[in-house]
Amino acid sequence: MAELTDLQQAIIHFYHQNPFIEYLHAQVVPTQGGGVRLELTVEEEHTNLYGIVHGGVLMTLADTAAGAACLALNKKVVTINLGMEFMHSIPLTTHIIATGRVLHDGRRTMTCESEIRGEDGKLYAKGHGTFYVLGLFQEEE
Structure with a gap:
């Protein structure tokens, strides 16, 4: 793969500062x-009492x-609603x-899958969510 963009580097750094993602x-x-994208190899701490991945891990x-x-569209967001299949x-x-x-890149809200x-x-699973736009992820120069 070619060299990472500044935005990709910032996103990776941003998520590696997220304690729950690191956990x-x-x-x-x-x-x-x-x-x-996110990748994960399922370990015992990710499973429920049935020995399969806990739904909360998949929702995360x-x-x-x-x-x-x-973030890849330079928008910092928080989740309003998230549904899973x-x-x-x-x-x-x-x-x-x-x-x-x-799916929808609005000024105030975004819809994603x-x-x-x-x-x-x-x-294995599919999510659909609505996100509130807090502002730009990185200030434009």
């Missing part, structure tokens, strides 16, 4: 096109991936990838 051991990985990844898509359980040691995509897939492309 989950999620990795923020740059993508082509200037965005980022979906929320963060959608927020990252907003869980299609398949995710067992221990599975490597998952969370991506976000902006996110997907959580396995390395093989299997869709």
